[in-house]
Amino acid sequence: MSLRRFQEAIRATFVERDRRRGAEGTFVWFVEEVGELARAIKKRDPSSMREEFADVLAWLLSLANLQGVDLEEAMGKYAPGCPRCRKTPCECP
Numbered sequence: 001m002s003l004r005r006f007q008e009a010i011r012a013t014f015v016e017r018d019r020r021r022g023a024e025g026t027f028v029w030f031v032e033e034v035g036e037l038a039r040a041i042k043k044r045d046p047s048s049m050r051e052e053f054a055d056v057l058a059w060l061l062s063l064a065n066l067q068g069v070d071l072e073e074a075m076g077k078y079a080p081g082c083p084r085c086r087k088t089p090c091e092c093p
Contacts, residue, residue: 004072010061023066030059 001009018026033055040048064071081088 002072003075004070006057007061007064007071010058011065014058014062015065018062018066023063026059026063026066030056030063033059 021029033052037049037052037056040052061071064074077083080086082090082092084090085092
């Protein structure tokens with residue numbers, strides 16, 4: 001599944017709840033999920049990491065939906081490599 005299709009699926013599933021919660025509330029949930037991911041990484045628990053990465057991505061997509069941002073389009077910033085030096089791997093000092 002492409003990132004755009006996943007963003008559309010998240011929109012179809014959660015947009016009404018996300019709108020009621022608003023961008024601020026959705027951002028708070030996103031940050032909470034990032035914290036849970038940090039704990040899973042610290043524990044080095046592969047199963048929890050997979051689950052928390054999925055949750056972080058879903059909440060990021062929800063937040064992007066509320067803000068009208070197409071994340072597949074936005075990720076083009078990194079398509080040519082490093083956005084500063086345009087190299088892969090990055091050669092920035």
